[in-house]
Amino acid sequence: MAGRERYSRQTDKEENAMYGWIDREASRQHREEIRNEVAANRLAKVARANRVRAGATPPGKKDQQAILISSLDPGDEARLLGMYSRLSLRSIYRRFHTPFPRVPEWLVVSFAKADQNHMVGVVAIAGEEIVGHAMYARSEDGDEAEFAIVVEDRWQSKGVGKLLLSELAREAMRQGVETFTGIVLTENRPAFGLIDAVFAGARRSLRDGSYDVCAPLQSLKSLTILKPLASIRP
Ligand SMILES: CC(C)(COP(=O)(O)OP(=O)(O)OC[C@H]1O[C@@H](n2cnc3c(N)ncnc32)[C@H](O)[C@@H]1OP(=O)(O)O)[C@@H](O)C(=O)NCCC(=O)NCCS
Numbered sequence: 157m158a159g160r161e162r163y164s165r166q167t168d169k170e171e172n173a174m175y176g177w178i179d180r181e182a183s184r185q186h187r188e189e190i191r192n193e194v195a196a197n198r199l200a201k202v203a204r205a206n207r208v209r210a211g212a213t214p215p216g217k218k219d220q221q222a223i224l225i226s227s228l229d230p231g232d233e234a235r236l237l238g239m240y241s242r243l244s245l246r247s248i249y250r251r252f253h254t255p256f257p258r259v260p261e262w263l264v265v266s267f268a269k270a271d272q273n274h275m276v277g278v279v280a281i282a283g284e285e286i287v288g289h290a291m292y293a294r295s296e297d298g299d300e301a302e303f304a305i306v307v308e309d310r311w312q313s314k315g316v317g318k319l320l321l322s323e324l325a326r327e328a329m330r331q332g333v334e335t336f337t338g339i340v341l342t343e344n345r346p347a348f349g350l351i352d353a354v355f356a357g358a359r360r361s362l363r364d365g366s367y368d369v370c371a372p373l374q375s376l377k378s379l380t381i382l383k384p385l386a387s388i389r390p
Pocket of ligand 1: 247303312313314317318338340344346350353
């Protein structure tokens with residue numbers, strides 16, 4: 157009996173030691189996981205902030221290239237044609253909802269002729285190239301405007317869309333527009349992400365296989381880095 161008690165006491169002691177070690181190891185690993193997660197979140201946040209402040213780095217280049225956001229002017233026609241001619245079929249389809257093999261030239265020329273009153277265009281410029289274009293067309297009564305946006309493929313997911321759409325919305329507000337409307341294909345997750353990143357109060361409703369989107373401009377979120385259009389044109 158005494159032997160068994162001693163044996164069981166030893167076992168308890170060993171077990172306690174073992175479980176204590178497991179508990180310590182588990183909580184060490186848990187703490188480490190939390191630390192890694194916090195560090196990863198911090199890095200992602202810093203990367204996002206830099207991306208927005210300093211523009212984006214094109215693939216394969218180490219040095220940062222600033223993105224300039226500017227109103228579209230008639231002299232931009234050739235550069236705008238260049239940007240639309242470089243789009244992938246997927247981006248073309250998501251933008252126009254039509255499987256154009258190439259965006260028709262007459263359509264781009266009509267964008268370039270935007271009068272900056274009923275039809276307003278804003279472009280993102282990297283170096284000499286236009287790499288993104290956002291536009292709106294005003295409704296008859298002027299309170300609403302339908303918007304559309306595209307960013308060249310190699311510049312996507314780098315913050316350019318947010319800059320463009322925010323600036324377009326600001327310009328629309330300056331001109332008395334109250335609401336942006338748009339049509340977005342149901343599979344177009346980047347577009348919904350963009351709209352939610354720019355507007356706090358965007359709503360959507362399903363119609364004929366696409367979403368009608370409605371974004372009150374008052375719900376525009378603030379981005380800190382935008383400067384007045386005129387002063388940032390190269
Ligand atoms: C939709 C589009 C304009 C977004 O522009 P972008 O420059 O890529 O977007 P941004 O980098 O500014 O990202 C804005 C938000 O979109 C979302 N997003 C961007 N890329 C994404 C991706 N690949 N997958 C899912 N969400 C994505 C994110 O929510 C992001 O916000 P976050 O950076 O705070 O996380 C661009 O993808 C595009 O030109 N697509 C083809 C044309 C099109 O779909 N136009 C919209 C219909 S008119």
